[in-house]
Amino acid sequence: MDFIEARKLSNYLSKEYAERIFKLLITYQDISASEAASRLNLHVQTAQEFLETMTSYEILAKEEVSESKRPYFRYRLAKRKIALEIDLDEVLNVKVEADETDYAIREKRNSGAKFTVARNGKLFSSVAIWKGDGRGGKERKINLTEAQGLFLFNLPFPDAIPLTVDEIMSRSAVDIAQKPEILDIVSELIDLSVIEKVL
Amino acid sequence: MAHHRKLKPDRSIFGPIQPVIVLIIFGVTLLIWNITIALGVLVVIYLMYFVFTMYAFFRMKNYYFLGAGFFQITAAVFFAFNEIGVLPLSSDMVVGIKILLFTSAVVAAYVLITKKLKWWGREIFELAAQDVEIDPETYTERPKPSGKIVYRREDLFGFAHYYEKNLLGLCKRENGTMIFIPVKMNGWANALYNPSYNYKEHSYVSISFDGSVSTFISKKDYLDYKEDLAFDQLTASLSNLHLDFFDWYQAGKEVRIMDRIREVQGNIFA
Numbered sequence: 001m002d003f004i005e006a007r008k009l010s011n012y013l014s015k016e017y018a019e020r021i022f023k024l025l026i027t028y029q030d031i032s033a034s035e036a037a038s039r040l041n042l043h044v045q046t047a048q049e050f051l052e053t054m055t056s057y058e059i060l061a062k063e064e065v066s067e068s069k070r071p072y073f074r075y076r077l078a079k080r081k082i083a084l085e086i087d088l089d090e091v092l093n094v095k096v097e098a099d100e101t102d103y104a105i106r107e108k109r110n111s112g113a114k115f116t117v118a119r120n121g122k123l124f125s126s127v128a129i130w131k132g133d134g135r136g137g138k139e140r141k142i143n144l145t146e147a148q149g150l151f152l153f154n155l156p157f158p159d160a161i162p163l164t165v166d167e168i169m170s171r172s173a174v175d176i177a178q179k180p181e182i183l184d185i186v187s188e189l190i191d192l193s194v195i196e197k198v199l
Numbered sequence: 200m201a202h203h204r205k206l207k208p209d210r211s212i213f214g215p216i217q218p219v220i221v222l223i224i225f226g227v228t229l230l231i232w233n234i235t236i237a238l239g240v241l242v243v244i245y246l247m248y249f250v251f252t253m254y255a256f257f258r259m260k261n262y263y264f265l266g267a268g269f270f271q272i273t274a275a276v277f278f279a280f281n282e283i284g285v286l287p288l289s290s291d292m293v294v295g296i297k298i299l300l301f302t303s304a305v306v307a308a309y310v311l312i313t314k315k316l317k318w319w320g321r322e323i324f325e326l327a328a329q330d331v332e333i334d335p336e337t338y339t340e341r342p343k344p345s346g347k348i349v350y351r352r353e354d355l356f357g358f359a360h361y362y363e364k365n366l367l368g369l370c371k372r373e374n375g376t377m378i379f380i381p382v383k384m385n386g387w388a389n390a391l392y393n394p395s396y397n398y399k400e401h402s403y404v405s406i407s408f409d410g411s412v413s414t415f416i417s418k419k420d421y422l423d424y425k426e427d428l429a430f431d432q433l434t435a436s437l438s439n440l441h442l443d444f445f446d447w448y449q450a451g452k453e454v455r456i457m458d459r460i461r462e463v464q465g466n467i468f469a
Contacts, residue, residue: 107339109336109337110336111339113339114340115340115341117341117342117399119374120374120375120376121342121373121374121376121405121407121413122344122407122411122413124341153341153342153344153413154344156431157337157339157343157430157431157434158336158337158339158430158431159334159337159429159430159431159432160431171344172344
């Protein structure tokens with residue numbers, strides 16, 4: 001399941017009537033949308049939509065029936081446990097490829113970023129970037145992890161020789177295991193025009 | 200050796216304006232009231248100067264402040280007893296006070312002419328910029344890590360004492376770090392007497408007890424240069440300059456430090 005699917009399912013499960021519908025489904029062997037709607041005092045379309053969505057996630061199963069009238073669906077529980085599972089490695093794919101960091105970086109000229117030095121004076125605790133002009137401008141402040149603070153403390157100045165992420169990490173004694181969070185802040189600061197890539 | 204100056208000329212009038220202000224206050228009180236009150240105000244001003252000077256002496260441990268303080272207190276005593284006549288004095292006492300005043304004036308003149316109470320921050324920034332190229336839009340308001348050094352802790356404390364005593368600037372010990380803040384003539388009163396003085400808004404070189412060195416140059420100090428200098432080079436240069444000074448101090452060659460600084464000092468009025 002990815003985040004879009006999870007968001008959709010969570011949205012339905014968080015409905016005020018979700019628990020009452022599932023209670024009905026446990027009590028009744030099967031139930032139609034109109035029966036559920038009348039029992040819970042809901043609009044039939046609301047009940048229908050909920051039951052259909054749960055069916056699409058295979059939480060319910062539906063069966064088409066016709067009792068001397070036009071066909072309709074009856075719904076029953078397909079499983080009695082609902083699990084929402086997201087494989088972060090698969091979904092986000094944040095594995096660091098070697099060539100992803102094969103470029104040198106340094107602070108961009110006139111970046112306008114304001115770095116706040118941590119109490120021990122050896123790393124930054126946050127970086128603030130002013131976005132927009134005049135009164136409409138807003139400050140975007142990013143609180144840094146210790147590894148990110150150390151890394152940015154050693155980021156080459158705008159006129160200095162640019163270094164690769166690995167070189168800066170080595171210079172700032174940041175553990176290789178923390179590379180993903182370093183790459184995350186680097187990517188964010190590139191987007192915010194604080195860091196420039198030098199190929 | 201002729202030196203191409205990279206700093207803008209010092210147009211601060213804080214130093215020369217002080218005697219002028221004292222004279223104006225003296226003149227105004229004289230015009231409004233009388234000579235006794237005007238001299239009384241002068242005595243109060245001298246006493247205030249004396250208090251500030253003694254504070255500076257105890258803070259910086261520079262004995263030449265005592266010379267200045269000697270003149271200030273003698274002048275206050277002279278005006279209070281000789282001119283206003285707070286207490287009746289014998290003629291011998293009057294002569295004694297006059298001799299003291301003359302002697303203290305000679306001492307104060309010596310201190311002034313030989314620049315014993317000059318703050319050398321400006322020269323430090325001038326030296327730091329000596330071989331730095333021009334490169335616009337390179338300023339960034341953050342410190343630069345400048346490597347690691349090995350030293351003995353007592354040498355660092357000794358150097359900090361030397362730094363303050365010779366008025367290169369102020370030193371502050373904080374969170375296992377000694378911070379060296381070069382102070383210019385136009386900023387010494389703020390640095391010394393302002394209780395809310397925040398060194399983090401000023402340029403500094405910090406040496407931590409584990410040997411890490413980092414350097415920060417404030418925007419104000421950067422804009423004090425005539426041109427936009429390559430900031431990375433400038434920061435590295437300021438750091439190296441301080442480390443050279445520290446090396447000389449550790450090697451017992453403190454005299455080299457002042458020799459180097461005096462190479463770039465301005466005219467005799469600076």
